[in-house]
Amino acid sequence: MKHAKDQLPFPVFGRRDARENGSPKRERERAQEGQESTVRRNGRRTAGTALMAGMLVFFYLPIVYMVIFSFNDGKSLTNFTGFSLRWYKHMLESHTMMESLYTTFSVALIATAVSTVVGTIAAIGLSKSKKIVQDVMEQVNNLPMMNPEIVTAIGFMLLFITFRVEKGYVTMLLAHIAFCIPYVMLSVMPKIRSLDPNLADAAMDLGATPYRALTKVIVPQIMPGIVSGALIAFTMSIDDFIISYFVTGGGVKNLSITVYTMSKRVNPSINAISTLVVVIITLVLVLINVAPVVMAKRQKKAEISRRRLAGPACALACVLVAVAVFAQFGGGGASRPYEGQTLHIYNWGEYTGEHILNDFEEKTGATVVMENFESNEQMYIKVANGEAYDILVPSDYMIQRLIQEGYLQKLDQSKLTCLDKLTDAVRGLPYDPDNEYSIPYFWGTVGIVYDTTKVDREDLEREGFDIFRDQKYRGDIYLYDSERDSFMMALKALGYSMNTDNMQELEEAYAWLVDCVQTMEPEIVTDEIIDNMAQGRKALGLIYSGDACYVISENEDMGYYLPESGTNIWSDAMVIPANAKNPELAHEFINFASDYEGAYDNSSFVGYTSANEEVMDALYGAGGDYEGIDAYVPRSDNPKDEVFDYNEDTRKVIANLWSKVKIVASNAE
Amino acid sequence: MKRFSQLALPYIAWAVMMLILPMGLIALYSFTEQGNTIISFTITLEHYARFFTDPDFLIVLWRSFLIAAKTTVVCLLLGYPVAYFISRSSEKTQNLLVLAITIPMWINMLVRTYAWIGLLSEGGLIQRLLGLFGLGGGELLYTEGAVMLGMVYNFLPFMVLQINTSLCKMDHSLLEASADLGANPRQTFLRVTLPMSLPGVINGITLVFLPAVSSFFIPKLLGGGQYFLIGNLIENQFITVGEWNFGSAISMIMAVIMMLLMMAVRRIEVRNSGGKGGA
Numbered sequence: 001m002k003h004a005k006d007q008l009p010f011p012v013f014g015r016r017d018a019r020e021n022g023s024p025k026r027e028r029e030r031a032q033e034g035q036e037s038t039v040r041r042n043g044r045r046t047a048g049t050a051l052m053a054g055m056l057v058f059f060y061l062p063i064v065y066m067v068i069f070s071f072n073d074g075k076s077l078t079n080f081t082g083f084s085l086r087w088y089k090h091m092l093e094s095h096t097m098m099e100s101l102y103t104t105f106s107v108a109l110i111a112t113a114v115s116t117v118v119g120t121i122a123a124i125g126l127s128k129s130k131k132i133v134q135d136v137m138e139q140v141n142n143l144p145m146m147n148p149e150i151v152t153a154i155g156f157m158l159l160f161i162t163f164r165v166e167k168g169y170v171t172m173l174l175a176h177i178a179f180c181i182p183y184v185m186l187s188v189m190p191k192i193r194s195l196d197p198n199l200a201d202a203a204m205d206l207g208a209t210p211y212r213a214l215t216k217v218i219v220p221q222i223m224p225g226i227v228s229g230a231l232i233a234f235t236m237s238i239d240d241f242i243i244s245y246f247v248t249g250g251g252v253k254n255l256s257i258t259v260y261t262m263s264k265r266v267n268p269s270i271n272a273i274s275t276l277v278v279v280i281i282t283l284v285l286v287l288i289n290v291a292p293v294v295m296a297k298r299q300k301k302a303e304i305s306r307r308r309l310a311g312p313a314c315a316l317a318c319v320l321v322a323v324a325v326f327a328q329f330g331g332g333g334a335s336r337p338y339e340g341q342t343l344h345i346y347n348w349g350e351y352t353g354e355h356i357l358n359d360f361e362e363k364t365g366a367t368v369v370m371e372n373f374e375s376n377e378q379m380y381i382k383v384a385n386g387e388a389y390d391i392l393v394p395s396d397y398m399i400q401r402l403i404q405e406g407y408l409q410k411l412d413q414s415k416l417t418c419l420d421k422l423t424d425a426v427r428g429l430p431y432d433p434d435n436e437y438s439i440p441y442f443w444g445t446v447g448i449v450y451d452t453t454k455v456d457r458e459d460l461e462r463e464g465f466d467i468f469r470d471q472k473y474r475g476d477i478y479l480y481d482s483e484r485d486s487f488m489m490a491l492k493a494l495g496y497s498m499n500t501d502n503m504q505e506l507e508e509a510y511a512w513l514v515d516c517v518q519t520m521e522p523e524i525v526t527d528e529i530i531d532n533m534a535q536g537r538k539a540l541g542l543i544y545s546g547d548a549c550y551v552i553s554e555n556e557d558m559g560y561y562l563p564e565s566g567t568n569i570w571s572d573a574m575v576i577p578a579n580a581k582n583p584e585l586a587h588e589f590i591n592f593a594s595d596y597e598g599a600y601d602n603s604s605f606v607g608y609t610s611a612n613e614e615v616m617d618a619l620y621g622a623g624g625d626y627e628g629i630d631a632y633v634p635r636s637d638n639p640k641d642e643v644f645d646y647n648e649d650t651r652k653v654i655a656n657l658w659s660k661v662k663i664v665a666s667n668a669e
Numbered sequence: 670m671k672r673f674s675q676l677a678l679p680y681i682a683w684a685v686m687m688l689i690l691p692m693g694l695i696a697l698y699s700f701t702e703q704g705n706t707i708i709s710f711t712i713t714l715e716h717y718a719r720f721f722t723d724p725d726f727l728i729v730l731w732r733s734f735l736i737a738a739k740t741t742v743v744c745l746l747l748g749y750p751v752a753y754f755i756s757r758s759s760e761k762t763q764n765l766l767v768l769a770i771t772i773p774m775w776i777n778m779l780v781r782t783y784a785w786i787g788l789l790s791e792g793g794l795i796q797r798l799l800g801l802f803g804l805g806g807g808e809l810l811y812t813e814g815a816v817m818l819g820m821v822y823n824f825l826p827f828m829v830l831q832i833n834t835s836l837c838k839m840d841h842s843l844l845e846a847s848a849d850l851g852a853n854p855r856q857t858f859l860r861v862t863l864p865m866s867l868p869g870v871i872n873g874i875t876l877v878f879l880p881a882v883s884s885f886f887i888p889k890l891l892g893g894g895q896y897f898l899i900g901n902l903i904e905n906q907f908i909t910v911g912e913w914n915f916g917s918a919i920s921m922i923m924a925v926i927m928m929l930l931m932m933a934v935r936r937i938e939v940r941n942s943g944g945k946g947g948a
Contacts, residue, residue, distance in 0.1 A: 052754050055751050056769060059826075066783075077790060078787060078793045078794075121679075122676065125674055126674075126680075128673040128677075129674040130674075133677070137681065146927070147692075147927070148879060148924065148927055151923060154691075154907060154916070155691025155692055157907070158698060158917070159694055178687040181680070182688075214673075235775060239777055239778055241777075241779050255777055255779070259779040260890075263779075263783050274776075281776055282772060284775075375909060377910070378908055378909050381907075381911045523893050524893070524895040667732070
């Protein structure tokens with residue numbers, strides 16, 4: 001890859017060379033142009049300027065838009081309702097966000113430092129190696145650059161899992177170092193090649209040790225290459241998403257991962273943290289580009305290599321200060337029972353109250369690290385691959401599976417204070433008859449959320465789930481991206497049990513779903529449905545009862561309907577995995593989240609039905625947040641309603657078929 | 670100087686571990702049955718067979734390449750004039766413009782993509798602007814157009830900067846020579862400037878096409894849950910479905926196709942630059 005230098009994503013330094021030897025000629029050339037007719041030249045100039053201006057608007061519009069809306073008082077991303085700093089406050093209070101910022105910068109700095117040093121040494125070594133070694137290594141280094149990033153990412157993930165390295169900060173750092181080194185070498189190599197090969201020999205003939213020859217003679221000569229290599233490494237690391245996403249674990253997230261997992265629901269604090277990043281990056285870049293100019297003016301004869309170092313050095317200092325400031329947020333407090341310990345929770349996204357985690361930290365002195373999943377299946381894969389959490393919040397059938405496969409530990413009943421607070425409907429359910437393993441968290445149904453101004457109640461009553469195939473509502477529906485719930489809907493619509501293991505029935509359900517996605521132009525979403533339905537963007541959607549509660553409490557026009565053909569009564573419960581590192585603290589949290597205060601905060605904030613009977617009554621009763629909203633109280637009088645039963649064979653069939661349904665939907669467009 | 674060559678040894682060991690081994694593992698997974706351990710496994714071709722016998726998977730693959738190709742063409746059509754304009758402006762302006770295009774690249778890609786959600790969503794700025802011209806009404810977010818816009822937005826700077834670099838490297842006395850020999854500006858552009866900038870164009874195409882074809886968060890954020898590209902297919906296999914062997918097979922297929930494409934592109938480039946390679 002001889003021209004590889006051109007591919008460097010960092011343009012500023014490469015540009016500088018071109019400029020240095022191009023400008024006098026350009027003067028002459030400009031004189032030539034003067035012979036052209038002035039009118040034509042002006043015309044072209046204007047067109048060019050307009051194009052350039054358009055391009056800059058295109059590049060900066062989203063960024064400016066984001067900065068403006070980070071100051072929006074309301075939650076909307078489209079209507080500016082007034083100036084406020086509340087999202088910044090929200091951001092500063094959010095552990096996840098501040099820690100992800102810290103992770104992003106610290107990983108980038110360490111990875112840059114290590115990869116610059118290692119890459120430079122390796123490049124010097126390679127330049128003196130045999131030709132064949134050089135060629136082979138060049139190809140090897142090309143692997144992460146020429147492969148699609150997702151392939152590289154999966155390679156790292158398989159590597160760490162195969163060798164049982166616990167995924168987290170260290171694995172992320174290792175992966176970053178691994179993909180940064182080739183970029184450093186790529187930018188150092190040409191500088192080494194252009195060196196006089198006898199330089200080091202000469203130094204050593206004059207009495208220098210090899211080490212001194214290296215540090216005093218070779219390194220200073222190739223400094224520009226090293227600096228630009230370091231900058232490229234930093235850029236690559238700070239912007240990385242795909243590789244980090246696949247190799248991280250244990251709740252360690254960088255900024256990209258945080259944005260990716262939070263983007264499902266409208267959350268203007270993403271704008272706030274993005275604005276912060278924009279400000280930091282702009283400052284760094286301006287410093288890099290302005291500092292050398294200022295320095296040059298001050299001492300005109302300063303050495304080039306030193307001048308080039310000044311910018312990045314300033315920038316690095318700035319970033320360090322910023323990181324140090326953010327690191328403060330990890331600080332501790334007075335002595336409390338679990339001071340300095342950490343609780344790792346793996347929970348659904350948007351599934352905890354506003355204050356509960358902070359209150360728990362306040363009370364115990366422990367730090368809570370929460371990671372979110374979108375589906376039980378996604379959670380299972382991580383747990384089965386040995387990631388250690390202290391608490392999981394899976395659904396019924398998944399708990400059954402986890403118990404069967406030995407991934408959970410029995411709860412220590414002597415430490416639990418919450419059993420008698422549970423409502424009868426969720427106590428001792430078939431998946432865990434004696435609540436030996438699990439304490440219910442939320443429960444509810446799956447139903448249809450609909451816009452009462454657009455949907456005929458009669459249609460709903462007549463068609464049930466078949467309304468999702470009614471052409472009247474074509475292009476106006478949301479499906480939920482969950483294999484279980486989608487097949488439940490189809491099976492119930494066809495009049496079968498949702499726990500069927502009859503292949504014929506499953507095939508029919510598959511055909512039902514394929515017909516739906518091919519003829520109805522649905523959007524298949526997850527949590528996006530909540531904000532979108534609250535804004536009345538579509539007429540119908542398959543939804544969990546708790547999300548429906550939230551939607552209805554935000555928008556009175558919305559209703560919730562449970563088809564007579566039956567639905568899924570589900571419950572999600574807190575369990576402690578067998579490999580939990582801090583079961584003691586986990587029990588403490590289970591009690592805390594089941595108590596009136598914790599459970600009230602959870603349920604009132606997210607809208608799901610609490611497993612705590614008192615909380616349920618308070619919220620549904622007079623004056624409660626969900627007073628009179630039927631979706632809040634799950635139906636108990638329809639014999640066709642079912643609870644999921646775990647069956648490994650049908651799970652596989654359903655997972656594959658649903659994956660196919662989504663592909664068909666995608667191809668149908 | 671043998672002494673210095675030993676400096677490379679630790680890195681060679683590291684590279685074997687961190688760069689070669691992962692690729693080997695993907696290959697191993699892709700050829701073995703689900704549920705095997707690293708110690709005992711059964712070789713199989715079923716994952717490849719499954720991919721190539723199912724038209725739906727092939728359509729996804731085809732569509733991924735199609736949208737990446739469209740994105741690349743748009744980037745080229747927009748990027749070339751911009752790069753040309755930059756290379757023709759004064760030195761100071763050049764610096765500023767290059768910086769202006771670089772800054773967004775430093776801001777996290779996810780953040781930049783997320784920013785489009787607000788702009789494109791219903792009642793958002795873009796829709797309102799289109800409404801002023803009587804073009805409103807249609808949905809913008811969660812369409813193929815939105816996905817392409819996201820890709821162009823994220824990858825266009827690569828194209829502009831690559832072309833600009835090669836335009837700036839050009840020896841300007843060639844232009845004078847061309848004019849002296851009686852070529853008009855258009856002839857000069859077509860016969861001199863364009864061919865000379867070809868290495869930049871090809872690098873730009875590579876840098877846009879490669880990430881576009883395998884991207885999965887842009888389709889997910891701007892295309893919605895039902896918009897599947899090959900990257901989403903792979904992510905889905907690893908994160909949600911849990912069939913890593915099949916996922917590895919898809920990764921291998923993609924890696925091999927991309928490698929072949931790259932080699933083809935390199936060949937074109939070598940031919941065009943008279944066998945001398947690029948820079």
